Amino acid sequence: MTRLIVHSSVDANDVRLDTRDFQVIEAELAALGARIERWTATHPLPPDATPDQILAAYAPEIERLKRERGYTAADVVSIKPANPNWPVLRQKFVQEHVHDDDEVRYFVEGSGAFYLHAGDRIIQVVGEAGDLLSVPKGAPHWFDGGEAGDFTCIRVFTDPAGWVAHYTGDEVWRTFPRFDKAA
Ligand SMILES: [Fe+2]
Structure with a gap:
């Protein structure tokens, strides 16, 4: 279930906020320049949907986001x-990094966790x-999809x-529990 947990950066066990309240999550992320949105498909997708079928089912949301944010x-x-x-x-995703573009991911299926490092x-x-989650360009973060790895995501870019x-x-990422344990 969509969840936001705020930890101290020096002690993962020091939890300052743990919420599943969408409006609270939205506000916490907005303060970081990040965002969450809830999208719905225009029509049901089969379990074995192709990428083109997935993109077509979410075309109105993707086009809106492109218009709003300049993604291409x-x-x-x-x-x-x-x-x-x-x-x-x-192993590549779980090490702290930044990008020159926003990282925008819509979870069609499965789940995963972003960890944003903001000061302390x-x-x-x-x-x-x-859920659509986005991390602003230049923001230090990492991502974990769990031990097994199980997700299908739409990615939206300014420049691939x-x-x-x-x-x-x-x-700091080494001192935090992996997604499986924290979820
Ligand atoms: Fe990233």
């Missing part, structure tokens, strides 16, 4: 349990199916080349 492209990324590439990808706080937000991880070298 969208695609679909899918990780299913037992994907042999997941452990390597996971780590803001963990767990997204699930129906902008989605390159620049690692900050901050090791």
Whole structure:
């Protein structure tokens, strides 16, 4: 379930806020320049929907976001349990990094957690199916999709080349529980 947890950055067990209240989550993220939205598909999707079918079902929301935020492209990324590439990808995502573009993810299926590092706080937000989460460009963060890895996400970009991880070298991510344990 969509959830936001605010931790001290020096002690993951020091939890300052733990909420599933959408309006509170929205306000906490807005204060960071991040956002959450709830999207619905224009029509039901089959379990084995293709990327084109997924993009078509959410086209009105994607087009609105492009107009509002200047994004130019969208695609679909899918990780299913037992994907042999997941452990390597996971290790890339869980190290603190920044991007030159916003990181915009809509969870079509599955779930995952973003961790935003803002001063002396780590803001963990767990997204699930129906949630759009975005991290503003330049904001230090990391992501975990769990041990198994199980999510299908629409990604929305200003420039696909902008989605390159620049690692900050901050090791704070090592002191936080992985998504499986925290969810
Ligand atoms: Fe990222």
